[in-house]
Amino acid sequence: MPEETVLIRTLPVERANSACGYTQGDWECREGGYLWYAGDGEGYDPEDTSEICPCCRTKDFLEAAKDEAEACSSYSNCGDSGTGVDIWASAEKVALRANPVAAAQALQELGVVAALESDDSPDGYSVVLCNTQTEAIAV
Ligand SMILES: [Zn+2]
Known part of the structure; x- marks a missing residue:
């Protein structure tokens, strides 16, 4: 008996709409390109598009972090706290680790991020310019 040839057809994948296989601890990418918490075994809520x-x-991802960093001078939740600058810095780090090529390109496209940092000034915060080195990173 000759071995049967199995044809595996590769279907075009709509990258933005299917899980890419990315995981970060107990968080996993799901359809739609959002992360969900897989650690509790409860599955995901399709309506939850926060991550x-x-x-x-x-x-x-970086655009959302930019908006957040430019709108929030300090935050704290679940024992985690920081400033808008921290929001941006950690998002930048996560993105560069998750997808260095796309992150470098996105950082260049997004340009300067005017992140907020809470301090003792009359306004309660100051603006810290981040992502100012994109030209250098791109080269
Ligand atoms: Zn993904």
């Missing part, structure tokens, strides 16, 4: 996947939706 954008930094791997397959790198630019959206």
Whole structure:
């Protein structure tokens, strides 16, 4: 009996709409390019789109972090706290680790991030310019 040849057809994958396989601890990418918490075994809520996947939706992820960093001078939740600058810095780090190529490109496209940092000034915060070295990173 000759061995049968099995044809595996590769279907075109809509990257933005399917899970890319990215994981970060107990968090996993799901359909739509959002992360969900897989640690509790409860599956995911399709309506929950709060965590954008930094791997397959790198630019959206960084854009969201930019908006947040520019709007929030300090935050604290679940024992974690920091400033807008921290929000941006950690998002940048996550994105560069998850998808270095897309992250470098997105950082260049997004340009300077005017992140907020709480301090003792009358306004309660100051603006810290981040992502100012994109030209250098790109070269
Ligand atoms: Zn993903």
